[in-house]
Amino acid sequence: MPVEVILPKVDMDMTHGTLATWHVKPGDMVQKGAALFDIETDKAAMEVEAPATGRLQHVLAEPGTKVPVGSVIAWLYAEGETVDTLPPVPAPGDVPAEAAVPDAPALGGTEQAPYAVPPQGMAGHASPMPGGSLLRATPAARHAARTAGLDLSDVAGSGPRGRIQKQDVDDLLARERDVAPPRPVSGWVADSGPLAVTRRPGRDAPLVLIHGFAADSTGWLPLEKALLPGRALIRIDLPGHGRSPKRKIRDFAHLARMVLEAFDEATRGLDGVHLLGHSLGGAVAAAIADIRSSRVLSLTAMAPAGLGPDINGEMLAGIARATRVESLSPWLRQLAGNAELIGDDYAKAAMRGRADPGLRSCQMEMAEVLFPDGVQAFDLRPAFARLSMPASIVWGRRDQVTPFRHALSIEADFALHFLHGIGHIPHFECPERVARIVERQFAAVEAPG
Amino acid sequence: MDVTAQETSTRTLSYSEAIREAMALAMEADPTVILMGEDIGVYGGAFQVTLDLVDRFGPDRVMDTPISELGGAGVAVGAALTGLKPIFEFQFSDFATLAMEQIVNQAAKLRYMLGGEASVPVVFRMPAGSGTGAAAQHSQSLEAWFGHVPGLKVIQPSTPEDAKGMLLAALADPDPVLVFEHKLLYKMKGEVPAGYYTTPIGKAAVRRAGSDLTIVAASIMVHRALEAAEQLAGEGVSAEVIDLRSIRPIDHETIVASVRKTGRLLIVYEGVKSYGIGAEISAMVAESDAFDFLDAPILRLGGAEAPIPYNPDLERAAVPQVDTILAAARRLARREV
Incomplete structure (x- = not known):
């Protein structure tokens, strides 16, 4: 008899679990005790x-x-055992003890409905249950959530028995829209390059924006609004972030090359561009400015990575792996100098951008590569020191992710802006101040003569 | 309004006067139109709809038939096959059960079975529905039975204007048409255009536009739904009321478009709830692209799963009323279902 693989109950009041990843492909052998x-x-x-x-x-x-806890989600066949039709699924309460995960407490109660199983004769065909299909939701609510790219499990249902109605989805979307429009489409055009690049046409030398770890291009919105209108903008999503493809990176140089490729594609035919990068994106921006020094008119690095070993690894890991607003929110609050700036709506919008488990696991791997053991595994100080274009560093003095004193280690003539009362995300906390700094730099570079 | 001919003026007529006017107009214009039925001559019909037509057109064209529905319907079907356009009146639509062979096996099938060489342009008038204290054998709403039969057209006009226009459309139709007339509607008055016009069969009418829920109603239920919608408006609920008018063919497009807009559907009809037109409409919506827009379960309000009682209170309770429609619409609008 094949052995059932059960979704275990791993915590007291758990009724459901979300399957994040399989470590073993269907048809492959796995040893007892190995990660499944x-x-x-x-x-x-x-x-x-x-x-x-x-x-x-x-x-x-x-x-x-x-x-639901206790559901059979797959079977393990002994070597040589015939695999034909789907074995019968026992009700969760009938699961033999040895089939359960050794450390797991007793399986969920018998009141839970058995997990849906494809009819006999569909053996070998996986039955993809779309996320949230076990939730109560009206067709209209499902349609609205699908259209908005929203995960229904993030929506609280107000209907009978907790059913999610269209109004619940609309309400959530409206609340999020009040905070930060997740996809400010108007005026933005998507490029078809190796990474997700969006551009807003305008005049003057374009400003290229590279966001930080676990963020995406939508986070630039407050700054976009604070900048003088009219300048062309180009936003790049890092791999495994926003709408970019999920790519494994080997090290920082590998990441920088991927972004450089997208940068070259996005700026082809342009005489010169300004660069603004934040955190990990600041380090990437410095690497690009170092390699393409003739095409980068100015560089602004906000709280850039790569200037010292210290980094708040727990926080990065906490953000990368958070699956719900409740677990994400406490970390997000540490981003700003004033934690009150990070409200529930900010956290909800952020979680919505991180709803894809594939994206989260990609970022967890990236954090492991770039910041192993909570240490910045790459050093951009030589690159910063080589920069020949006007460059500034902007850093919040209350930054809890990377200490602002890292800026002092650069051996070059940089303009250093230390912002009082500001944390790790100045472009969100005080977009006007950041805008003034970059505008002054634009003016200095672009002044006639 | 779906009026295909120019009319000069409207007058206030009752539903039965509008039907009589349609029959008289058709008989004046077309000598092949004849009326048949039990006691439709000198007596003027069980509900006084034909009234004095025998005086105007004579007993050769307004023919009393013996008390045999099967025989009378058979003669009407035969007459239609020879080229006449008979309007056969059942005293009560319940008695059509006696004439099923002629309606279902003959009238509905002959054009098909004769390869289109002949057609059966007969109209059956079917006084239907409860509310008159006529008890179990004289109060049914059997329209869904006939809606199941390809080859028949089944209509339920709810206003005097439609009663006239749809009867004239039925006469102009080459195939058998069953007109279900709710007995409580006969005395209802309304504006009716003078002269000849037809109201198309197969087209529903949006009687009241709304955005929160759709009420699809048939026959007398349209008026109860409109009354409920008026009260709902006072409670801030905007109900759209669709008058079905025709159950075969059914106006898929109008219903689906409305449900797409409102996301909520209540179907109100007097026939017994199960296996009725509500089942057909809800299944039709579930199969349509309006499915994605449903934001609540579809509700049906139909007749009780019982014969219509003689006791007036029970008779009233056996079919949807304004208060039951209101209650169901509120539950839908307030997300209680």
């Missing part, structure tokens, strides 16, 4: 070990699927 899949619950993400040695078959839950 990751689950995310309301509170945590964790790895689940294979309950037996065998070949993984009949995978019923795709990554992203929310599954």
Whole structure:
């Protein structure tokens, strides 16, 4: 008999878990005790070990699927065992003890409906359960959520038995829109390059914006509004961020080359551009300015990475792995010098941009590569020192991610702007002050004669 | 309004006067139009709809038939096959059960079975519905039975204007048409255009525009739904009321467009709720592209799963009334279902 793979109950009041990733492909062998899949619950993400040695078959839950505790989500077949039709699924209460994960407490109660299983004869075909399909939601609510790219599990239902109505989706979208329009489409055009690049046409030398770790291009909105109107803007999403493809990176240089490729593509035919990068994007911007010094008119690096070993690794990891607003919000509040600036709506909007588990796992891997053991594994000081164009560093003195004193280590004639009372995200905390600094730099570079 | 001919003026007529006017107009214009039925001559019809037409057109064209619905319907179908355009009146639509063979097996099938060589341009007038204290065998709403039969057209005009225009459209139609007339509507008055016009079969009418929910109603239920919608408006709920008018063919487009707009659907009809026109409409919506726009379960209000009682209070309780429509619409609008 094949052994059932069960979604275990790993925490007291857990009723459902979301399958995050399979570590084993269908048809592959796995040893008992080896990592089989990751689950995310309301509170945590964790790895689940294979309950037996065998070949993984009949995978019923795709990554992203929310599954009731105790459900059978796949089977393990012993070597040589015939794999034909789907075995019968026991009700969650009937699961034999040895099939459960050894460390897991008793499985969920019997009142839970058995997890949906494809009919007999569909053996071998995975049954993709779209995320949230076990939630109560009206067709209109589902349609609205689908259209807005919203995960229904983020929506609180106001209908009978918690059913999500269209109004609930609309309300959530309206609340998020009040804070930060997630996709300010108007005026922005998407390029078709190696990374997601959006551009807003305008006059003068364009300003190229590179966001930081675990952010995306939508975070530039407050600054876009604060800048003098009319300048052409080009925004690049880092790989594994925003709308860019999810790519594994080997090291910082690899990441910088990917972004450089997108930068070259996006700025082809242009005489020169200004560069503004934040945090990890600041380091990437400096690397690009170093390599393409003839095409970069000025560089502004906000709280750039790469100027010293210290970095708040716990915070980066916490943000990268957070699966819910509740776990994301406490970390986000540390981003700003004044935690009150980061309200629930900011956290909700941020979580919405991070709803894709694939994106989160990509970023967790990236954090591991760039900041192993909470240390910045790359040093941009030589690159900064070589820069020949006008350059400034902008840093909040209350930055809790990377200390502003890193700026003092640069051996070059840089303009250093230390902002009082500001944390790690000056472009969100005080976009007008940041705008004034970059505008002054533009003026200095572009002044006639 | 769907008026295809120019009319000069309107007058206030009752529903039965409008039907009588349509029949008289058709008989004046076309000598092949004849009336048949039990007691439609000197007696003037069970509900006095034909009234004095026998005096105007004579007993050769306004023919009393024996008390045999099967025989009378058979003669009407046969007459239609020979080229006449008979309007056959059942005293009560319940008695059409006696004539099922002629309606379902003959009238509905002959054009098809004769390869289009012949058609059956007969009109059956069907006084229907409860509310008159006529009890179980004289109060049914059997329109859905006939809606199930390809080859028949089934209409339920709800206003005097439509009663005239749709009866004239039925007469102009080459195939058998069943007109279900709610007995409580006969005395209802309304503006009716003078002269000849037809109201198309198969086209519903939006009687009241709204945005929060759609009420699809048929026959007398249209008026109850409109009354409920008026009260709902006072409560801030905007209900759209669609008068079905025709159940075969049914106006898929108007209903689906409305549900796409409102996301909520309540279907109100007097026939027994199960296996009725509500089932057809809700399934039709669930199968349509309006599905994605449904924001609540579809609700049906239909007749009780029981014969219509004689007791007046029970009779009233057996079919949807303004208060039951109101209650259901409120539950839908307030997300209680």
